[in-house]
Amino acid sequence: MFVKHGLNSGYSSLASSAVLRRQQFLIRSLGVYSVSDITHLKKRMEAVKCSSGGASFEADAECVLRAITPSLDPKRHKGQAGKIAVIGGCREYTGAPYFAAISALKIGADLSHVFCTQGAATVIKSYSPELIVHPILEESYSIIDVDDEGRRQISKKILSEFDKWMERFDCLVIGPGLGRDPFLLECVSKIMTHARESNVPMVVDGDGLFLVTNSIELVSGYRLAVLTPNVNEYKRLVQKVLGGDVDDQNTHGELLSLSKQIGGVTILRKGKSDLISDGEIVQSVSIYGSPRRCGGQGDILSGSVAVFLSWARQHISATKRESTISQTNPTVLGCIAGSALLRKAAALAFKHKKRSTLTTDIIEHLGQSLEAICPAS
Ligand SMILES: NC(=O)C1=CN([C@@H]2O[C@H](COP(=O)(O)OP(=O)(O)OC[C@H]3O[C@@H](n4cnc5c(N)ncnc54)[C@H](O)[C@@H]3O)[C@@H](O)[C@H]2O)[C@@H](O)CC1
Ligand SMILES: Nc1ncnc2c1ncn2[C@@H]1O[C@H](COP(=O)(O)OP(=O)(O)OP(=O)(O)O)[C@@H](O)[C@H]1O
Ligand SMILES: [Mg+2]
Incomplete structure (x- = not known):
């Protein structure tokens, strides 16, 4: 099924009937919900559909992007367009944190x-002088001779180093290229707990999802958290939280249940279409992207969602929830915008590079893709 979308696009009768069938299917799959729950659900979905009309769960992503992207106002100072921190980068992976952090800057964040x-820090710094890199994390192999008390001191030092910076950030991205070392993950759990206590939003991806799947209390009930699982990460999350296998016949209902079960955390399930739910609504982004599945596209997405989520929160506080868009959960708006922009950039990169399209090529098209929707001047 191909669903047309966009501010000015109409819906063909074929698309409308398919969309209606999908809506009826979701309502059937929500058998446990009352009539008032469903009315509320429909109203929330209307809010993200913006002015394009039509009964669809496909988000009007361009409308969301236009609404939340801030203008380049000369009165604004450095930092107001976003300060993002990526927690990731270890012995194996240096590309993933770089992709996430540089994507945030390429979209328009001021500091990343x-x-x-x-070990990872020197490498990441050499990729780009634009990034501010803090070599504070430790893996077990580097503290092999340290006793328990020594490890406690190291963990305390890592936390206090991070705390010095934490409240300056508009959003954290936890997990790209983090690795799965137990000592490192224990320190990151503490960082997440502190960030949550200070109400700092977080996007959890990659190995951050490995951590969260095994310690769901880290995000459970935290409405400023976004999880961005790929196919494997989603499977593990469903097995752990819902206690069964992924049900491909009930994708929307399952995502709603999963998000509800984790206390309304927003989940962006990546795939052929990206599906987004905060436990109340389900939105999809199906804009055509690229057939290339090179590694790193999820990292672009996590960095992008962090920026758009921050902009959505700014938009909502500036408009005092008066517009339809500003009545929507900012985490959902951030996911819609991030997903749509990544897909547009991937499509442009593929047009030029075809089979040799790489993540760095997609990053180079983020600016052009956003410019086509929200011109800088
Ligand atoms: N250039 C880089 O530094 C990159 C690093 N990445 C990082 O790599 C780490 C791991 O991410 P992945 O997306 O690879 O993690 P996944 O858990 O999706 O996959 C890990 C590997 O195991 C395989 N696998 C996992 N579950 C499986 C299953 N049930 N059956 C069969 N095979 C299975 C996958 O095919 C994959 O090759 C993350 O920290 C991620 O951020 C990726 O983001 C890609 C780019
Ligand atoms: N089958 C697909 N068809 C079209 N687009 C897809 C498909 N699968 C994923 N995508 C797009 O690629 C993006 C990244 O998803 P992917 O599943 O590759 O993440 P990932 O495995 O976490 O990536 P990474 O290699 O960065 O860890 C998604 O947001 C989605 O838009
Ligand atoms: Mg990933």
Whole structure:
């Protein structure tokens, strides 16, 4: 099924009937909900559809992008367009945190930090002088001779180093290229707990999802958290939280249940269409992207969602929830915008590079893709 969308696009009768069938299917799959729940659900969905009309769960992503992207006002100072921190980068992975952090800057954030291990820091710095890199994390292999008390001191030091910066950030991205070392993950759990206590939003991806799947209390009930699972990460999350296998016959209902079960955390399930739910609504982004599945596209997405989520929160507080868009959960708006922009950039990169399209090519098209929707001047 191909669903047309966009501010000015109409819906063909074929698309409308398919969309209606999908809506009826969701309502059937929500058998446990009352009539008032469903009315509320429909109203929330209307809010994201913006002015394009039509009964669809396909988000009007261009409308969301236009609404939340801030203008380049000369009165604004450095930092107001967003300060993002990526927590990731270890012995194996240096590309993933770089992709997430540089994507945030390419979209328009003012500052992008990376918190990683010492070894990864030198490499990440050499990719780009634009990133602010903090070599604070430690993996077990680097503290092999340290006793329990020594490890406690190291963990305390890592936390206090991070705390010095934490409240400056508009959003954290936890997990791209983090690795799965137990000592490192224990320190990151503490960082997440502190960030949550200070109400700092977080996007959890990659190995951050491995951590969260095994310690769901880290995000459970935290409405400023976004999880961005790929196919494997989603499967593990469903098995752990819902206690069964992924049900491909009930994708929307399952995503709603999963998000509800984790206390309304927003989940962006990546795939052929990206599906987004905060436990109340389900939105999809199906804009055509690229057939290339090179590694790193999810990292672009996590960095992008962090920026758009921050902009959505600014938009909502500036408009005092008066517009339809500003009545929507900012985490959902951030996911819609991030997903749509990544897909547009991937399509442009593929047009030029075809089979040799790589993540760095997609990053180079983020600016052009946003410019086509929200011109800088
Ligand atoms: N250039 C880089 O530094 C990149 C690093 N990445 C990082 O790599 C780490 C792991 O991410 P992945 O997306 O690879 O993690 P996944 O858990 O999706 O996959 C890990 C590997 O195991 C395989 N696998 C996992 N579950 C499986 C299953 N049930 N059956 C069969 N095979 C299975 C996958 O095919 C994959 O090759 C993350 O920290 C991520 O951020 C990726 O973001 C890609 C780019
Ligand atoms: N089958 C597909 N068809 C079209 N687009 C897809 C498909 N699968 C994923 N995507 C797009 O690619 C983006 C990244 O998803 P992917 O599943 O590759 O993430 P990932 O495995 O976490 O990536 P990474 O390699 O960065 O860890 C998604 O947001 C989605 O828009
Ligand atoms: Mg990933």
